[in-house]
Amino acid sequence: GMAVFKVENVEDLYEIGDVLGSGHFGQVRHVREKATGTPWAGKFLKIRKNATSRLGLERKAVEREVEVLQSLQHTNIMALKDVFESRAEVVLIVELISGGELFDFIAEKENLSETDAIEFMVQILKAVGFMHSKHFAHFDLKPENIMLLDKVVPHPHIKLIDFGLAQRLDEAVEFKSLCGTPQYIGVSPLLLSRHRPVLVSSRVWSVPVCQAQGSAGVQQGPVSVSVDCLSLCHKLSQGWGPCFDPGSVCLPVSRDRMTAEECLVHPWIKPLSRKQADNRSRSSINMKSFRRFNARRKWKV
Ligand code: ATP
Numbered sequence: 311g312m313a314v315f316k317v318e319n320v321e322d323l324y325e326i327g328d329v330l331g332s333g334h335f336g337q338v339r340h341v342r343e344k345a346t347g348t349p350w351a352g353k354f355l356k357i358r359k360n361a362t363s364r365l366g367l368e369r370k371a372v373e374r375e376v377e378v379l380q381s382l383q384h385t386n387i388m389a390l391k392d393v394f395e396s397r398a399e400v401v402l403i404v405e406l407i408s409g410g411e412l413f414d415f416i417a418e419k420e421n422l423s424e425t426d427a428i429e430f431m432v433q434i435l436k437a438v439g440f441m442h443s444k445h446f447a448h449f450d451l452k453p454e455n456i457m458l459l460d461k462v463v464p465h466p467h468i469k470l471i472d473f474g475l476a477q478r479l480d481e482a483v484e485f486k487s488l489c490g491t492p493q494y495i496g497v498s499p500l501l502l503s504r505h506r507p508v509l510v511s512s513r514v515w516s517v518p519v520c521q522a523q524g525s526a527g528v529q530q531g532p533v534s535v536s537v538d539c540l541s542l543c544h545k546l547s548q549g550w551g552p553c554f555d556p557g558s559v560c561l562p563v564s565r566d567r568m569t570a571e572e573c574l575v576h577p578w579i580k581p582l583s584r585k586q587a588d589n590r591s592r593s594s595i596n597m598k599s600f601r602r603f604n605a606r607r608k609w610k611v
Pocket of ligand 1: 330331332333334335336338351353388404405406407408454471472473474
């Protein structure tokens, strides 16, 4: 059946504040809960009035985003508090994420050690691993959707946002209907060329692409990168070729591609010895080329 959202007027319960960002179907605004004074973010989504209208989102798509967020309660995933609905709009009340985008935070830093990078990677991989364990895929994982709860703390806390394209993987998905951002699409490139249902694919695709692009500095400049970092990068570049799971009807899964859980126990992320741990902390990525990459990315967006 149809999901039921609160029909009270959101403005009776929340003070609506400044615009924090905007997407295809509406705005995200700062809101304050009147009863408690607690700040939240409100994601205001325009709903399509009828099937022929080209404006707004289908209600079903909003229901799906809500369902995904309700199923994915994890410390590194944006939390959903409440949902309101009026005639033309659905408002998601979500956790306020004030630290901006991870990549902007990194670009402002003097330097980034491998230890810093690993701290962020671990949080992203934990969120993705959790998502996959619940049989969901984000399908739009990219730097714009990796945010920080707060950036003026010693160890910033990552929050993944924008589950507008996320899907349950056990409900076969017509691939044609998916439209992530091509550079970062959260699936195997092999899938892109085939209009087949995706049954399950719990391998890590976008994380390495984000990482590779983000660490563009790794390939250039005089900075050396630890052997373990190179080893993980190498492994994450494997498995782009065709490989079909013989046990299923149409499940193009590359066995060479690592899962999030496997990444989390790679020696670069989880060193086995003191020596490995010491190795990695000394090197740092080339910030100059990272900043160049980030500026170009923002310009394209
Ligand atoms: P798109 O059209 O890109 O899919 P969308 O309509 O699904 O976007 P989001 O990507 O979820 O919207 O949010 C749009 C922008 O609003 C984000 O890029 C971010 O800057 C800001 N934003 C989203 N959620 C929050 C939040 N919880 N706290 C603070 N800012 C947020």
